[in-house]
Amino acid sequence: MMTAATDTHLTDPRVRESKVTVPVYGQLPFVPERASGCDIFTRDGRRILDLYGGHAVAALGYGHPRLVEAVNRQCKNLMFQSNAVALDIRAEAAEKLVGVAPQGLDRVFFVNSGAEANENALRMACMATGRKKVLAITQGFHGRTAAAAAVTWNSARWYGFPSLPFDVDFIPRDDVAAAHAMIGSDIAAVIFEPVQGVAGAYDLSLDFVQALRDATKKHGAMLIADEVQSGMGRCGQFFAVQVHDIEPDFLTSAKALGGGIPCAAVLCSHEIASHFGSGDLGSTFGGGPVAAAAIVAVIDAIENEQLLANVRRSELAIREQCIVGPIKRIQGMGLLLGLVCDRPAIEVRNALLEHDILTGTSGDPEVLRILAPLILEPAHIDHLAEALSVVAPATI
Ligand SMILES: Cc1ncc(COP(=O)(O)O)c(C=O)c1O
Numbered sequence: 185m186m187t188a189a190t191d192t193h194l195t196d197p198r199v200r201e202s203k204v205t206v207p208v209y210g211q212l213p214f215v216p217e218r219a220s221g222c223d224i225f226t227r228d229g230r231r232i233l234d235l236y237g238g239h240a241v242a243a244l245g246y247g248h249p250r251l252v253e254a255v256n257r258q259c260k261n262l263m264f265q266s267n268a269v270a271l272d273i274r275a276e277a278a279e280k281l282v283g284v285a286p287q288g289l290d291r292v293f294f295v296n297s298g299a300e301a302n303e304n305a306l307r308m309a310c311m312a313t314g315r316k317k318v319l320a321i322t323q324g325f326h327g328r329t330a331a332a333a334a335v336t337w338n339s340a341r342w343y344g345f346p347s348l349p350f351d352v353d354f355i356p357r358d359d360v361a362a363a364h365a366m367i368g369s370d371i372a373a374v375i376f377e378p379v380q381g382v383a384g385a386y387d388l389s390l391d392f393v394q395a396l397r398d399a400t401k402k403h404g405a406m407l408i409a410d411e412v413q414s415g416m417g418r419c420g421q422f423f424a425v426q427v428h429d430i431e432p433d434f435l436t437s438a439k440a441l442g443g444g445i446p447c448a449a450v451l452c453s454h455e456i457a458s459h460f461g462s463g464d465l466g467s468t469f470g471g472g473p474v475a476a477a478a479i480v481a482v483i484d485a486i487e488n489e490q491l492l493a494n495v496r497r498s499e500l501a502i503r504e505q506c507i508v509g510p511i512k513r514i515q516g517m518g519l520l521l522g523l524v525c526d527r528p529a530i531e532v533r534n535a536l537l538e539h540d541i542l543t544g545t546s547g548d549p550e551v552l553r554i555l556a557p558l559i560l561e562p563a564h565i566d567h568l569a570e571a572l573s574v575v576a577p578a579t580i
Contacts, residue, residue, distance in 0.1 A: 196215065197215055198211060198215065212537075212542070213537075214226045214227075214228070214230060214232065214537075215227040215228075218246075219234070219242075219245075219246035219247065220245075220246050220247045221245045221246060221247070221557075221559065222234055222235075222245050222246075222556065222557050222559065222560060222561075222564055223246075224246075224542065230540055231540060232537075232540045232541070232542050233540060233541045233542065233564055233567060233568075234246075234542045234556070234557070235541060235542060235543050235554050235555070235556040235560075235564070235568065236542050236543055236544040236553070236554075236555050236556075237440075237555045237556055237557050238444070239439065239544075239555065240381065240413050240418060240439045240440060240520070240555040241439045241440055241443070241444055242440075242443065242444060242557050243416055243417060243418070243440035243443050243482060243486070243491075243557060243558050244443045244482060244485050244557065244558065244559060245557035245559045246444075246557075248443065248481075248485060248559075250481050250484060250485050251443045251444070251478060251481045251482065251485065253481075254477045254478065254480065254481035255445060255474055255477055255478055255481070257477070258273065258473050258474050258476075258477035259474060261473075262473050263473065263474060264469075264472050264473060264474070265472075265473060266468055266469075266472070267294075267466070267467070267470065267471055271471075271473055271476065273473045273476040273477050273480070274294070274471045274473065274476045276476070276480050277292075277294075277471070277475075277476035277477075277479040277480050278292040278294070278471075280479065280480055280483045280484075281437075281449060281451065281479060281483065282451065283483075284422040284423075284483060284486075284487075285422065285423065285435060285451050286423060286425055286426055286430075286431045286432070286435065287431060288431050288453050289431070289432075289434075289435055289451040289452060289453060290453060290454055291451065291452050291453065291454050291456070291457035292449050292450070292451055293308075293449065293450040293452075293465060293470070294447065294448070294449050294467065294470040294471030294475070294476075295447075295448045295449065295450065295467045295470040296446055296447060296448055296467065296469050296470055296475075297327070297438055297446065297448050298326075298327050298332075298410075298412035298413075298436065298438035298439060298448055299326070299327025299328055299329040299332040299333075300327075300329065300332075300448055300467070300470075301412065301436035301437065301438055301448040301449060301450050302326045302327050302329075302331065302332040302335070302375065302408070302410055302412070302436050303327070303329050303330070303331045303332050304450050304465060305373075305375070305408045305434040305436050305450045305452075306318060306331045306332070306335065306350075306372075306373060306375065306408070307331065307465075308406075308434065308450070308452065308456065308459070308460065308465070309372050309373035309405075309406035309408060309433070309434065310350060310372045310373070311459060311460070311464070312406065312456055312459045313372045313373070313404065313405065313406060315370060315371060315372035315405070316350050316351055316370075316372060317350060317351040317352070317353070317370050317371050317372060318334075318335055318350055318351070318352050318371070318372055318373050318374070318375065319352070319353055319354070319355055319366055319367060319371055319373070319374045319375075320335035320336070320337070320352060320353075320354050320355070320374070320375050320376070321337070321354060321355050321357045321375075321376045321377070321380070321388070322337050322354045322355070322356050322357045323337050323357055323380055323383040323386065323547065324336065324337050324354075324357075324375070324376060324377055324380055324383065324410075325337070325342075325377070325380070325381065325382035325383065325547070326375060326377075326410055326412075327412075328342055330343075330345055330349050331349050331350070333345075334348045334349055334350070334352050335352055335375050337354060337383075339352070350372070353366065355367075355374070355396075357380070357386070357388060357392070358388060358389045358391075358392045359392070360391050360392055360395040363392060363395040363396055363399055364395060364399050367396070367399035367400055367402075367403055367405060368403055369403045369404060369405075371400070371403060371405040372405060372406065373400075373405055373406040373407070373408050373433075373434075374396055374399075374400050374405060374406075374407055374408065375408040375410055376388065376393070376396060376407075376408070376409065376410065377409075377410045377411075377412075377413065377414060378393060378409060378411065378414050378419070378423075378424035378425055378427075378428060378517075379413070379414040379419060379424055379516055379517050379520050381412075381413030381414060381520060381546075381553075381555075382413075382546060382547045383546065383547045383548060384515070384522040384524075384546035384547060384548035384550075384551030384553065385515055385516030385517075385520045385521050385522030385546070385551065385553055385554075386515055386516070386522060386548075386551075387515060387516055387517050390428055393425075393428050393430060394428075394430065397430045397431075397432070400433070406433040406434060406456075407432045407433050407434070408432060408433065408434040408435075408436065409423070409424075409425045409432035409434070409435045409436070410436050411423050411424060411425070411435055411436060411437050412436055412437065412438040412439055412448070413439060413520065413555075414517070414520055415435070415437045415439075415440070415441075416437060416439070416440035416441055416482065416486070417440070417486045417491055417492055417495060417518075417558050418440060418495065418518050418519055418520045418555070418558065419495070419517040419518035419519075419520055420492055420495045420496040420499065420517065420518040421492060422486070422492070423435060423437075424517060424518075424520075427517060433452060433453065433456060434450060434451065434452045434456070435450075435451040435452075436448065436449070436450055436451075437449045437451070440482065440558075441478075441479055441482065442475050442478035442479055442482065443478055443481065443482040443485075444478070445474060445475050445478035446475065447470075447472075447475035447476075447478065447479060448470075449479075486558065489559070491558040491559065494558060494559065494560070495518045495519050495558050495560075496518065498518075498519055498556070498560045498565060499517070499518050499519065499521065501562060501565045502514065502521060502554065502565055502568070505565055505566070505568075505569040506523065506565070506568060506569050506572055508569060508572050508573045509572040509573050509574070509575040510525045510526050510527055510531075510532050510535075510572065510575050510578065511523045511524065511525060511526075511532075511552075511572055512524050512525065512526050515551075516554075519554060519555065519556045519557075519558060519560065520553075520554075520555060521553070521554040522546060522548070522551040522552070522553055522554075523543075523551065523552040523553075523554065524550055524551055525550050525551070525552055526578050527550075527578040528549055528550065529545045529546065529548075529549060529550055529551055529552040530545050530549070532552050532572075532575060533545055533552055535571075535575045535576070536568075536571055536572070536575070539567075539571035539574075541567065541568055541571050
């Protein structure tokens with residue numbers, strides 16, 4: 185006879201998933217049943233403050249009325265049509281996106297994920313320049329498809345294909361002299377994250393970012409800002425390059441772009457867009473109406489609810505209140521922050537989870553990542569600071 189314990193075990197989605205999915209994810213020790221605002225409510229009755237936002241996706245938190253209503257309405261009206269037809273909602277999403285993007289980026293190509301956006305930006309840069317070599321930055325992360333993984337640091341680990349699609353080299357991060365020495369007239373593109381997310385919310389120096397812009401401009405190479413993680417308000421402006429005040433040739437966006445509905449975009453200028461014609465690029469789902477409705481709702485919410493100002497206020501409060509307990513210093517920008525710990529970050533993450541606070545680790549074993557919803561409130565930051573202050577001292 186089945187006991188209550190075996191019954192719970194069999195209905196636990198962690199057990200069920202482990203039997204029918206490819207085992208590539210280390211999963212957290214709780215099962216979310218619903219979420220609202222910044223809180224996740226779990227199957228075993230916990231209420232967890234989510235400062236990780238589903239890998240920086242939940243910009244508006246969970247169940248935001250404007251986003252839910254926009255998606256519901258679009259599902260009822262027209263759930264899908266491909267780019268074979270023009271749609272008002274797709275036009276509106278593109279207009280809104282270029283309206284908040286850095287000046288000069290006035291054309292959009294919609295796709296579905298961050299890796300796909302980078303893949304297309306790299307392809308477009310190679311096609312537009314006719315060149316075959318790409319530079320990326322050490323410690324950077326750009327996704328797991330062929331071209332995106334090829335420009336990801338540690339590509340031997342991420343890449344997995346028998347050969348690279350183009351020549352790649354890595355500029356040591358923040359090395360201005362190396363940037364000038366390596367960027368020449370053979371380079372199709374330089375791809376960089378203004379704030380390196382997976383690397384631990386490491387904000388590249390302004391001098392370095394400026395050197396990338398100056399050297400690419402000088403040699404006719406394309407500068408691609410990967411804002412998949414840093415964009416859509418997370419760094420206190422719509423895009424982190426607007427904090428740096430530079431204009432890239434391409435910008436890629438995903439994650440928070442649809443607030444939880446999968447979507448992504450490549451932005452470029454109309455001059456670059458004019459290199460491409462019918463059939464050069466494509467995507468079945470890219471720019472689908474439900475994703476487009478979500479993009480419109482996310483941009484409207486960020487603007488109407490003054491979320492950029494809230495991100496900047498929240499960053500200041502976290503910097504003021506959270507260098508306590510195991511936290512030695514804080515890097516990053518806005519709500520893409522790396523809390524540098526005096527011990528392995530995973531220990532701090534686990535300790536915070538016992539206080540019902542979810543944070544993330546990163547590629548740097550000492551850095552804990554905060555990717556909180558942009559709707560974060562002062563009480564949430566108080567909760568984090570209090571929990572950090574009572575984390576037990578390091579054992580070594
Ligand atoms: C900066 C950056 N670029 C690209 C990607 C890949 O995005 P996706 O997982 O949507 O393909 C990520 C994902 O973490 C990212 O952080």
